[in-house]
Amino acid sequence: MTLLEIGHLREIAEQYAYGDGAEGAFRRLADQIAHKARESGEGWLTYDFGDAYDFGDVAFSHGYGEVRGIFVGRVDDRGATLRITGETSSEFRDSFEDPLDIGIEAGGTPYPITGDWTARFSAAVIKDAGASQYGAVDAR
Structure with missing residues (x-):
């Protein structure tokens, strides 16, 4: 089953981007990409990311899902600056097993819930991380 089929793709993507933590995962990802750009310098850049996040605010049945x-x-x-442009491709993966996660549905069959989305990324960052708003890196 996909997030698009059940009507939760937009809500999951927005919860991931803006609703997780004080500034959302997109802000932390921006910091991580800026950090990698400073390390690598000019040229092509790829950066893998991922973690588990609580999506229970979208629907209790989602609970924790993984975004990679x-x-x-x-x-x-x-x-004095680096111009970073590109695109992030994100994939959501979860397994629906039991609506309350307490084993009520004995013999129920778990099924995967998946989804994916892309987002354009563009930033101009100061090379000196200490002088930039894109400075602190949260590994999550």
Whole structure:
């Protein structure tokens, strides 16, 4: 079953992007991509990411699901700054087993719930991480 089929794709993507933590996963991902860009310098850049997140606010049955993905883009050196452009591709994976997660549905058959989405990414970051708003890196 897919998130699109059950009507939760947009809500899951938005919960992941903006509703997880103080600034959402997209903000942390932006920091991580900026960190990698500073390390690698000018040229092509790929960055793998992923973790489990609580999606229970979308629907209690989702609980924790995993979002994994990859950023593919380019870093251009602009003197004191780096211009980063590209796209993130994200995949949601979960398994629905029991609506209350307490074993009520004895003999029930678990089934996977999947979904995917892409988002464009563009940022100009200061090379000096200490002087940039894209400085702190949260590994999550």
